[in-house]
Amino acid sequence: AQKITQTQPGMFVQEKEAVTLDCTYDTSDQSYGLFWYKQPSSGEMIFLIYQGSYDEQNATEGRYSLNFQKARKSANLVISASQLGDSAMYFCAMRGGLNTGANSKLTFGKGITLSVRP
Amino acid sequence: GAVVSQHPSRVICKSGTSVKIECRSLDFQATTMFWYRQFPKQSLMLMATSNEGSKATYEQGVEKDKFLINHASLTLSTLTVTSAHPEDSSFYICSARDILKRGGSGETQYFGPGTRLLVL
Numbered sequence: 001a002q003k004i005t006q007t008q009p010g011m012f013v014q015e016k017e018a019v020t021l022d023c024t025y026d027t028s029d030q031s032y033g034l035f036w037y038k039q040p041s042s043g044e045m046i047f048l049i050y051q052g053s054y055d056e057q058n059a060t061e062g063r064y065s066l067n068f069q070k071a072r073k074s075a076n077l078v079i080s081a082s083q084l085g086d087s088a089m090y091f092c093a094m095r096g097g098l099n100t101g102a103n104s105k106l107t108f109g110k111g112i113t114l115s116v117r118p
Numbered sequence: 119g120a121v122v123s124q125h126p127s128r129v130i131c132k133s134g135t136s137v138k139i140e141c142r143s144l145d146f147q148a149t150t151m152f153w154y155r156q157f158p159k160q161s162l163m164l165m166a167t168s169n170e171g172s173k174a175t176y177e178q179g180v181e182k183d184k185f186l187i188n189h190a191s192l193t194l195s196t197l198t199v200t201s202a203h204p205e206d207s208s209f210y211i212c213s214a215r216d217i218l219k220r221g222g223s224g225e226t227q228y229f230g231p232g233t234r235l236l237v238l
Contacts, residue, residue, distance in 0.1 A: 033225055043209055045162075045229035047120075052223070091161065095225050104150070104215060104225045108161045 002027045002096045006109035013082045014117050020067070021077040021112050023092030029053075033095040034075040035106065036066065040088040048090075051075055079114075087116045121145050122214050124230035131202055132238055139197045139233045141212035147192035148214035152227060153185075156209045168195040192217065202237045209234050 003026040013019040025034065036048040051059045051066045059066045067076040079086055090113075093106040121144040131137050141151055149170045154162040166187055167175040174187035184206075186198040195214075199206055213227035 033223075035226065037229070043211070043232040043234070045211060045213070045232075047226055047228060050223040050226055104227070105152070105164060105167065106227060110161045 002029070002032075002094050002107045004092050004094055004107055004109035006092055006112050008112045010113045010115065012115050012117060013079075015084060016081055018078060018080045019082055019114065021079070021090050021092075021114065023075045023077065023109060025073050025075060025092075025094050027073075027094065027096055029096045034066070034068070035093040035095070036064070036075075036077045037091045037093060038086075038088045039091060039111070040085075045091070049077065082116045084116050084118060087114060089113050120216065120226075120228040122212065122228050122230040124212060124233050126233060127231060128234045128236075130236045130238065133203050134201055137199045137202055137235060139199075139210055139212075139235075141195045141197070141214070141230050143193045143214045143216075143228075146214075146216040146218070148195075149192060149217050151189060151195040151212055151214045153187065153195075153197050154211045154213070156211060156232075158209075162211065165197075170195075199235065202235070204237045207235055207237045 005024045032053045034051045038046045049059050049061045049064045049066050051068045058068050063080045065078045089111045091111045092109040095104050123142045125140045151168040153165045155165050156162050164177050165180045168187045168189040170189045176182045189195040209232050211232040213229045
């Protein structure tokens with residue numbers, strides 16, 4: 001079984017500063033994928049970044065980077081130069097090796113609320 | 119690219135009526151779409167996997183006769199909440215994967231904007 005753990009109840013960051021959102025996972029699969037999604041108050045789920053378990057380098061997408069520590073089973077999201085529009089709920093998710101192909105289910109964490117202060 | 123739409127965005131209905139929610143992939147084809155339910159301040163709960171041309175696969179505890187799923191084409195899946203009751207009030211959101219992309223980030227699910235259902 002796969003499990004995603006996001007324990008930070010809520011995070012606050014000053015505008016223009018960097019912030020790290022924690023995510024740990026548990027899986028017995030050798031091959032898996034990790035995703036981060038952003039959900040603003042409007043409700044839409046916005047894909048941010050992907051990290052494959054065999055990727056040697058940490059993924060980066062603009063202001064988003066993923067601090068992937070495989071041995072520790074952690075996949076923390078780093079947002080640099082925070083903006084007011086970054087205030088949202090952030091979900092970490094995993095796709096396991098056994099669920100590839102047509103039925104690629106995602107397992108989601110509980111999410112973290114990020115508030116950016118002006 | 120990778121845009122998913124949902125309709126309606128918001129619906130209010132009377133108890134006992136049925137509500138249909140549409141999920142469309144606008145610029146890609148999807149043999150598989152996923153339907154989730156989300157309560158306020160909580161995570162997404164997968165309800166079912168919708169497969170084009172075949173029956174949906176429901177998660178444990180989800181009533182398939184209550185939540186009817188039809189995936190009639192490579193770009194459209196519908197979720198019908200039959201005989202809706204107030205406890206069915208929730209945020210329903212669908213996602214889809216691009217049929218042409220395989221492995222790695224190709225497994226990314228793209229989400230629709232969601233549908234807020236309120237049953238009175």
